[in-house]
Amino acid sequence: MPIKDPPQRLARIGWRAQALPEDVDPAAIARVVAQHRTGYQLHDGEDTFNAQPAARFLKRDVDPTARPAVGDFVVVAAGSPPTIERVLPRRTELKRGAAGESHQRQLIAANVDAVFVLSGLDHDFNPARIERYLLLIQGSGATPVLVLTKADRAEAVDTIADDLRRRVPGVEVHAINAKSAASVEPLLAHLGPGHTAVLVGSSGAGKSTLTNTLLGESRQATGAVREHDSRGRHTTTHRALILLPSGGCLIDTPGMRELKLTGEEQIDRGQFADIDELAQSCRFGDCAHASEPGCAVQAALADGRLDPDRWRNYLKLRDELAATADTLEAQLRRRSEAKVLTKALGKRLGEKYGRR
Numbered sequence: 001m002p003i004k005d006p007p008q009r010l011a012r013i014g015w016r017a018q019a020l021p022e023d024v025d026p027a028a029i030a031r032v033v034a035q036h037r038t039g040y041q042l043h044d045g046e047d048t049f050n051a052q053p054a055a056r057f058l059k060r061d062v063d064p065t066a067r068p069a070v071g072d073f074v075v076v077a078a079g080s081p082p083t084i085e086r087v088l089p090r091r092t093e094l095k096r097g098a099a100g101e102s103h104q105r106q107l108i109a110a111n112v113d114a115v116f117v118l119s120g121l122d123h124d125f126n127p128a129r130i131e132r133y134l135l136l137i138q139g140s141g142a143t144p145v146l147v148l149t150k151a152d153r154a155e156a157v158d159t160i161a162d163d164l165r166r167r168v169p170g171v172e173v174h175a176i177n178a179k180s181a182a183s184v185e186p187l188l189a190h191l192g193p194g195h196t197a198v199l200v201g202s203s204g205a206g207k208s209t210l211t212n213t214l215l216g217e218s219r220q221a222t223g224a225v226r227e228h229d230s231r232g233r234h235t236t237t238h239r240a241l242i243l244l245p246s247g248g249c250l251i252d253t254p255g256m257r258e259l260k261l262t263g264e265e266q267i268d269r270g271q272f273a274d275i276d277e278l279a280q281s282c283r284f285g286d287c288a289h290a291s292e293p294g295c296a297v298q299a300a301l302a303d304g305r306l307d308p309d310r311w312r313n314y315l316k317l318r319d320e321l322a323a324t325a326d327t328l329e330a331q332l333r334r335r336s337e338a339k340v341l342t343k344a345l346g347k348r349l350g351e352k353y354g355r356r
């Protein structure tokens with residue numbers, strides 16, 4: 001890897017003034033831009049090249065989230081093929097529960113500054129699903145940005161966007177036509193030099209279309225959507241990090257049908273904090289918020305301060321989170337190397353749900 005000017009080269013791949021461990025040679029740093037079945041594709045700010053992970057990353061007992069992932073800055077040892085020796089400390093980690101019954105956590109992307117949550121203003125539009133995304137993003141360290149696509153084809157766009165803004169206060173919401181460069185411009189605020197954004201959203205939401213518009217050329221294949229259900233055809237096959245003309249980096253993910261929580265989310269923080277606070281001002285400490293006298297939740301539902309749909313989704317996510325956190329705790333307990341984490345998590349569960 002020829003190095004001319006490391007700081008500038010690294011800025012091109014989204015490196016910011018991050019603390020670098022002393023024993024790391026800046027010349028050996030590259031970023032993971034794609035992960036294939038057979039290895040990784042890296043970018044060093046000048047070129048892309050393939051690399052293999054060091055053997056220790058492949059051991060069975062390694063936590064999957066500790067392995068190199070798209071967006072990671074890694075230390076590479078020369079060779080043929082080059083080897084990823086080390087993953088540098090991440091500034092953010094976007095995770096979800098892995099699909100299936102394994103209860104593993106899966107890293108969607110590392111070192112992202114913003115998460116663009118794309119929802120089409122068609123059959124795909126679903127505020128409860130958006131709230132689930134927000135819960136997943138909350139602990140990542142990245143900023144969520146809600147992007148409502150297909151605004152050019154929908155009606156009452158302003159009303160829908162304003163309703164959503166009221167439902168998720170403090171979160172940026174943009175209604176756009178992903179095909180129009182002028183329309184996507186507000187998103188560029190998150191895509192300047194040294195910044196990285198990741199696109200999430202169901203298949204057909206417009207991730208590839210938006211990527212193409214931001215790139216100003218057609219690089220990602222876009223698939224036709226079957227009109228009757230607005231589902232896409234899953235044209236994206238792997239995550240890929242793309243360097244944009246605006247100087248920022250964009251990560252495109254495949255459609256994520258299943259959005260399992262990891263068990264590490266905290267429902268009493270962030271967008272649902274107001275509900276949690278409300279529930280604590282009920283007359284009885286163990287109020288079930290059903291028909292108890294002096295229930296602050298029922299009062300808020302009755303006078304319109306609390307959206308019933310949002311309340312239902314809060315209960316659903318809270319129960320799911322409690323169940324996932326239990327499984328995660330049990331799983332971590334089985335793993336002797338995770339002793340410390342289990343203790344911290346158990347303590348938090350104990351405090352929150354009165355267990356143990």
Ligand SMILES: Nc1nc2c(ncn2[C@@H]2O[C@H](COP(=O)(O)OP(=O)(O)OP(=O)(O)O)[C@@H](O)[C@H]2O)c(=O)[nH]1
Nearest residue numbers: 150177178203204205206207208209223234235236
């Ligand atoms: N009119 C209009 N069409 C859009 C917009 N965004 C996406 N589309 C269309 O919707 C279809 C699906 O868009 P894609 O960009 O392929 O969706 P995707 O999220 O990348 O889908 P996967 O790759 O399957 O995850 C394509 O036919 C796009 O042209 C938009 O804002 N306006």
Ligand SMILES: [Zn+2]
Nearest residue numbers: 282287289295
């Ligand atoms: Zn109550």
